[in-house]
Amino acid sequence: MRLPPGLGAILGIALVILVCRPAHSPAATGATADAPPYALNRADEDYRYLRNPANRLDFWDPLKYLPLDGNGSWFLSIGGEARERYEYFNRPNWGQGAEDHGYFLQRYFLHGDLHLGDHARFFTQFQSSLEDGRRGGPRPAIDEDQLDVHQLFLDLAANLPGDSSLTLRSGRQELAYGSQRLISVREGPNVRQSFDGFRLIYRKGDIRIDGFAAKPALTNRHVFDDGPDNTRALWGAYAVLPCPPLAEAHLDLYYIGLFRRTAGFDQGTARETRHSAGARLWRTALPVDYNFEALYQWGSFGNGDIRAWTVASDTGYTLVSLPLRPRIGLRADIASGDEDPANPDLQTFNPLFPKGAYFSEAGLIGPANFIDLNPCLDLHLTDKATITFDWDFFWRESTRDGLYNNAVALVRSGETSNARYIGSMAQTQLFWNIDRHLSFVAIYGHFFAGRFLKEAGPGNDVDYLTTWLSYKF
Template sequence: MNRIFLIAFLLSVVTSALATPRPEEEARKKASETLWVIRSRASIQNQPHAGVVAQPRRVTSEQNRPPYGHQGPWGAFTRGNGEAAGFGPVGRYAEAPWAEDWSNLRDPSHRDDIFDPLKFIALNNARSIWLSLSGETRLRNWYEQNPFLRTRSPSGSGRFGVRNLYGADLHLGEHIRVFGQLINADAGGWGGYGYNATFRKRLDLQQAFIEGRGRLLGAQSGIMLGRQEFLDAPSYILYMRNTPNVPLSWNGVRGYAIWPRIRVDLYDFIGTDINDARMFHNALDWTTRLHGLDVTIAPPDIRIGSQTLATYLDLFAIAFRIKGSSAALAYRNATIAGSTNRQNGGFRWYGSAPSFEFSVGGLYQGGTFENRATSLRRPVRAYAVNTIAGYRNPGSRWHPFLGMQADIYSGGDATTRSGTVGTYITPFNPQTNYLDTTTYIAPSNLVSLSPVLRTTPLPFLSLQFKAPFMWRETTRDEVYSSSGRYTFSLPGGGHYIGVIPQASLTLQLGRHLSWTQYGARVFASSGMRRAGARSGSYYQSNLVFRF
């Protein structure tokens, strides 16, 4: 297909040359035809919540900036899909419509899509007040042979979920905007389980914030006040609960400042309580709080032979408070209910060159745990290390990436009711594409090592293969899933949990429609099987429409 576009382009250039047009007409015609070649492709977009390394490489930098992508004036932080700017992935139509800038459509001649009239609706003659509409409908279905290692029943469970996220972004001049987004979700299936508020939601308000922005001390600065989704952290630490139907949202204030090569983000949020089944009855969850400071630096590029390595350095201090099942501690064959306050300090350094990509990060988690029954407080001392690195062959038509991923999440001591808590937790996760597609194994008391292979043989098709081998970090602690600790204990104190080979296939069916399929097979260790776990297969399909 690309060859056909190239031949058409070359023929048009030859025809133009024979016609001997004026130089300015020739330049304008050539630019127009070049844009047609780029826009006609249904190119793979960087996948949301999949980390910053090993992404498809069919998207060019030009396609991620206006008018193909719609990132803001974020200096060096517009590389890739713009996640380094702290607002989430931004592409032609990506995961973060609240961060998209469609102001280029103020000029109607820039429109080239059937939905473009909805992306810039002028509300005054000066076109300084305008509205941008956005939408997403996602159809997702699962099949699980032995759900959560057969701790959920029955076997052979199948589920189907649908969610709708539709929003409006009202710009009141250059410095003020109001963003609102509605959500509706439902789920069903056979042999199903877990159809709680994260899967089913009557029409409600997912986001509603006002933002004031402008230049301050040479930075693109702003304040966002209200209910909002928040993605400014390494996605293996904090993301948006994208596997169920209802993503996380937060209520509070966020301030940011973006200079050409450094940005600062300060925030203080209260969680959203989604448990009321009535329409428009989401409320504040005062038991859940998130606040912190994130700083990202874009150092000068590094020359490695003939290639240039562009990197980012994240420094973050993130604190949260939670209670309920997410905060409970494992103790023998039971749990200790309570609440926990945790302070997380860490870094991530990541970057890419044409043939090399890497990411390395570390985090220390301190704080306290308070026993609900006794009010006894225990100190928290936990940590995590996350790394991935690999090689690309940019000259190959397959666009291959081959790398290794290694992760360590500390464990504690589930044989005692006192002393230091060493179990690392990520309550605002899982980030499914980073560690484990199935979410059967959570990032607590875990050592994981996995090869990673991704190839993008066609502009609209990408495949990834992983096979994480998993061990307990300490045999004094349990094995955890995304829903909490497993109820069985490993006899004999074995470290090895098992291996979960998994694959994903993404088809970009057009600008607005993508289809991603995941398949995995859990091979539980002999020790896990003796404890009651079962191996099994997993399949998930996601058909997503966006505008």
């Protein structure tokens, strides 16, 4: 495969940074034990530790904590992020459409976090996501949003007896729960997802319980034109609890409701009201980590009933005493598909608002009507750099249903083939947290088309490459 055009620009930027970047002391970079990592949702960060001047060691700390009163309980925190990304596809969508193309994606965030004492807070975040060079222009909803309000909410908090707290969050906000299989900020794509609504947040030690009611924010391409999507609604409750019988384990229990005025599946298009109830058991401590999740869905689709389900697992063992601390892992997942398109009842699982990179950053396959088996190997080159090798194999759970993408949009109908095997994707991924602010990622994958894709046609293999640099402050 020849070097994709434009890739040299990203690699050149990375080389300049790595070669010319001066060596800094911990005090200059903020790489101290007291400096927490930046959160996925920047609204989850807390800079009250900077009340102590001795902790103000990072270059950006003067912006992270701007006291507005004498005791520092009123303060403003300012932060942001820039991500420069290049993506390349050879035969995207398995040869249906353009043969090969590469394009640039840029994403910028700027936020302000105003704390008015311990009981009131105002948070706002702007997002600008830009696309350049993609054949056919930006993909709807995920590639471009020139400038808009990504988050804008008010927190009203109260301290409760027993060291607990209750917070009401009102406005536009990010939602992310568990492994982000169902509700995600959609970090992989260029435009992240946010919601307009209300969230009630209860915290006590390791116990976290959220109740929420919201509508997804629309992603329109131009300036300040993202309103709420009145054709969809999301509501539910999510609890995270310690699980004392299992060492260092946690248990998630949740109910989530979804309404879509117009929902499309291989069976057809109709109004959808879907309820999901599930549980997740997880542990991140070494050497054994695991993540098991199961859920059941019911509701209505047009005149039919919904009966769908999924089971997911991710288990790993880290050989902490060996060089490179290898982690051997296995992910195995299954989600139901429709059993009979002529029957009005629907069995296709709906992943609701999943993370954009559910199986891979390529986003070729979404989590509906599938079986996947994914062995992987992680090698820790340093404390900050990890390289991952994995090979994901895909089948259709039901041969009467089609193949979907992450947005639960039909990619290939199941009516053209009774084959179960979709194909497999081999990937190599490098993740490098250069320091607290700067990170670099490079991913290459090759998808080997299986019998179903070849019979549903076209069914060519796909090459995918992406690399990006992110800077946060």
